[in-house]
Amino acid sequence: MANMRTPQEILDTEQKLVFTDDTFKLFQDLMFQKAGVVMDEQSKTFIRSRLKDSVLKKQFSDFRDYYYFLKYDRDKETELSRVIDLLTIHETYFFRETLQLDTFSDEILAEILERNKSHKTIRIWSAGCSTGEEAYTISMLLLEKPEFKDWRCEIFATDISPNVLQFARKGVYTDNSFRGVPQAYIDKYFIKENNGYRVKDQVKEKVTFFQINLIEPQKMFFLSEMDVIFCRNVIIYFNLDVRKNVIATFHERLKPDGFLLLGHSESLSYITPEFELRHFKKDMVYQKPVRSLDQAIQRSEGRKGALLEPGKD
Numbered sequence: 001m002a003n004m005r006t007p008q009e010i011l012d013t014e015q016k017l018v019f020t021d022d023t024f025k026l027f028q029d030l031m032f033q034k035a036g037v038v039m040d041e042q043s044k045t046f047i048r049s050r051l052k053d054s055v056l057k058k059q060f061s062d063f064r065d066y067y068y069f070l071k072y073d074r075d076k077e078t079e080l081s082r083v084i085d086l087l088t089i090h091e092t093y094f095f096r097e098t099l100q101l102d103t104f105s106d107e108i109l110a111e112i113l114e115r116n117k118s119h120k121t122i123r124i125w126s127a128g129c130s131t132g133e134e135a136y137t138i139s140m141l142l143l144e145k146p147e148f149k150d151w152r153c154e155i156f157a158t159d160i161s162p163n164v165l166q167f168a169r170k171g172v173y174t175d176n177s178f179r180g181v182p183q184a185y186i187d188k189y190f191i192k193e194n195n196g197y198r199v200k201d202q203v204k205e206k207v208t209f210f211q212i213n214l215i216e217p218q219k220m221f222f223l224s225e226m227d228v229i230f231c232r233n234v235i236i237y238f239n240l241d242v243r244k245n246v247i248a249t250f251h252e253r254l255k256p257d258g259f260l261l262l263g264h265s266e267s268l269s270y271i272t273p274e275f276e277l278r279h280f281k282k283d284m285v286y287q288k289p290v291r292s293l294d295q296a297i298q299r300s301e302g303r304k305g306a307l308l309e310p311g312k313d
């Protein structure tokens with residue numbers, strides 16, 4: 001008890017932590033290199049407040065020493081994961097962006113039902129799934145469709161943060177995750193527990209969680225032939241080059257005719273012309289055109305043709 005510090009002493013220690021502008025730049029670079037996330041010039045206070053406890057816990061008095069620890073220590077990987085987790089935004093909730101979800105459930109699923117009827121399999125990727133609400137929402141929407149009852153429904157849910165994935169696998173949620181969810185869904189798909197609501201097994205069963213960093217496409221070999229990719233409220237944190245690379249990966253991982261669902265503040269303007277914007281009744285959604293392959297062949301044949309044209313040297 002004699003060693004217990006007063007709140008004022010704790011505050012003084014925190015305030016004495018040295019965090020220069022140069023060190024702030026090192027953290028900005030670190031987040032960009034490791035996660036592709038751009039932290040703007042205003043985020044110094046945010047980084048300070050999110051990381052001060054970690055710096056103090058390691059008994060450093062300067063953020064720069066903590067940075068070198070993250071760069072060179074033997075245990076750096078675990079601590080780095082914590083830092084990425086602390087500095088990324090994980091905001092999410094069930095049934096987020098209902099008009100887009102209505103489009104998915106009423107129109108997109110109907111097309112896939114017809115298109116995949118010979119093999120009765122649907123593959124969906126929730127990229128940047130955070131604590132799992134998005135992936136479980138997709139699972140509930142599929143369960144609401146009796147037509148998919150005897151289908152193999154695979155939902156791959158990925159995030160860079162092991163922490164949010166651990167939470168997602170547990171599948172126990174509090175009120176904050178249920179903003180605006182119809183009570184009927186809560187009654188049907190959740191079990192009330194002391195500390196929240198547990199997702200029922202039938203919802204969990206369709207979803208598999210994996211740790212995937214979207215800027216490391218070489219680790220995504222199993223994420224292929226997707227019918228739909230949800231990547232909502234993730235690319236806003238990347239710069240243009242990273243967005244281009246991530247979207248190119250999605251293009252490659254989607255089947256021809258596959259759908260890409262972004263967040264409402266996100267678009268593919270300036271990123272790629274390789275997707276078409278499909279207008280549905282309630283929303284607009286990007287789709288990988290079947291003709292991309294044909295076009296590519298035509299383009300390359302066109303180039304060949306131009307080279308072979310007689311009379312030109």
Ligand SMILES: C[S@@+](CC[C@H](N)C(=O)[O-])C[C@H]1O[C@@H](n2cnc3c(N)ncnc32)[C@H](O)[C@@H]1O
Pocket residue numbers: 034035036037088089090091092093096127128129130131134158159160161164212213214215231232233234237263
């Ligand atoms: C705001 S949440 C979005 C959650 C959900 N998609 C939604 O719209 O409700 C963004 C998530 O993207 C993840 N993220 C950020 N950078 C990432 C990266 N490079 N690779 C994979 N996930 C990343 C974060 O960890 C975070 O959980």
